[in-house]
Amino acid sequence: MKLQQLRYIVEVLNHNLNVSATAENLFTSQPGISKQVRMLEDELGIQIFERSGKHLTKVTPAGKEIIRYSTEILGKVESIKAVANQYTMPDQGTLNIATTHTQARYALPDVIKGFIKRYPKVSLHMHQGTPTQISESVVKGKTDFAIATEALHLYQDLIMLPCYHWNRSVIVPKDHPLANIKHLTIDDIAKHPIVTYIFGFTGRSELDEAFNAAGYKPDVVFTATDADVIKTYVRLGLGVGVIATMAINEDDDFCVLDASHIFKSSLTSIGFRKGSFLRDYMYDFMVRFAPHLTRPLVEKAIQLKYTAEVNKLFEDIELPTR
Amino acid sequence: MKLQQLRYIVEVLNHNLNVSATAENLFTSQPGISKQVRMLEDELGIQIFERSGKHLTKVTPAGKEIIRYSTEILGKVESIKAVANQYTMPDQGTLNIATTHTQARYALPDVIKGFIKRYPKVSLHMHQGTPTQISESVVKGKTDFAIATEALHLYQDLIMLPCYHWNRSVIVPKDHPLANIKHLTIDDIAKHPIVTYIFGFTGRSELDEAFNAAGYKPDVVFTATDADVIKTYVRLGLGVGVIATMAINEDDDFCVLDASHIFKSSLTSIGFRKGSFLRDYMYDFMVRFAPHLTRPLVEKAIQLKYTAEVNKLFEDIELPTR
DNA sequence: CGGGCTTACGAATATCGTAACGATA
């Protein structure tokens, strides 16, 4: 059994059982992978993939278990490399952050500015995507951190730590009927078409919840993944914008109405893969992003097995609101 | 990085940093290991072992972490093989049991008799040793199960499940002053020299505890690891024997006095390595040895992280006493 | 000076890529 063989079966599965695509992605030849997979199967005396003729069609039950173990093995191999790098060049390495537009654009810039100043030799890569893509990217070990507001809790292999709460604001053009309202209510908003985040993004579910609770079916006429696009369409008069308060700039030419009393606040979390070795600078990144995530606290959280236990750990900690 | 390299560094550590001994044990050449170790160090860019001249003297801090990850990796590699074997030949394989003389001689024979009848193709190996040796053997993956009464709880990487309680009896020659006593007390025993298990074996600590609590310093004149030897010396008139009740045969020519009211009962447990894949026949072995250890219960225990949680799981289960 | 690690070197083996083949949808 070779590590490469394990790598191959994992990657073949990650590429929907398409060996050619896998080969291309790994910069190697397709027959090479094919042969190694077969050799592993021969050695173990069991099929990992089912074949119809010469196409891989599905993963056998045994294959599923084997691939799960293989993934864990490869993760630990990465950890060994990380340990070595930690000792040889503690301030050098790579940091891959998977996150949504909202975080990348509004929450992270200051943190990252400070971080790259302290660690100029760490090369930083931002991967934008949907919350689902973000989570999977971390689970598969392609990125180190997931930062998002939704969907992260669905993955059992992620350790998720709460970072901060945030609220929404309503934005309307200055000549809009709502512009000069004194106390905004959900009834006011419900009278107008709404422009907001696409479903599954940036705390969208809290918005739907509030409308449902008030007995409204919101007239969402336009959705986007990010506040910048939403603002553009609010400017065009498409409707009332509902965006994260932190996405509002000083010099925006809108009327901004706080809506923290209307919608429940959302929680942004940072997550990483269970069992992965964290470099010193990764601990430092976390504490920069969320000051309460001190190294001892994070290390304590790593020890825990269930999300429920992690949540309990943070019960008494007051999270900032932005 | 190769699996073999990881195997080598782990084994070199297991052989007290003696590469030659490691090579002999692994049936390979010493220079081969030496070279692979060095190549791994070169690849990682870090020393795993410290050398004084050409001798390996100690493990570096980084090396310790790397070897810990390597051990986990190798364990999972074994799990992959076990998964494959489980599917190809569910009733065939190996079962290595590490245990003490007491268990091997008195508790296990019936279980094993039934087991080999059901699984004639599973080759069974018994490894006798001290509780410490037993635990280490399982931790290192040399054996599948540890069965013992003491010391198992000290190892964090073992999952330990309680099996049964047992009590002690006092044995004396038929012409001994204690032979015809009606109600045995600790004061009676304390008047005589004692022959019992060696320290660290077979619930020896409960014996010492009872004497201490009663304010006695027991006059232990002879100790052994097993009841057979103890019996021999009791026969010679060396003193009063205190042994596990289950170690008494029908046809022993002793006067046997139950001592369950004098010494706290001891608990025998079965343990296996965290994260190891258990074959079907291993689950079956456990349930044969301790009927309350059903597969669902064991699987639940495997999920838990801390010994305290495991103990809680067994709180409401009544264990047999033998 | 003896046990024990490293270096050197050659034989056996494994890996990987190209090219040709075969099967499925």
Add this chain to the structure above:
DNA sequence: TATCGTTACGATATTCGTAAGCCCG
């Protein structure tokens, strides 16, 4: 018929064992 996996084969690397060298206790 096009896409995709398998087989065949040769060039290149890697591994492993033997033999010789060297260092510490």
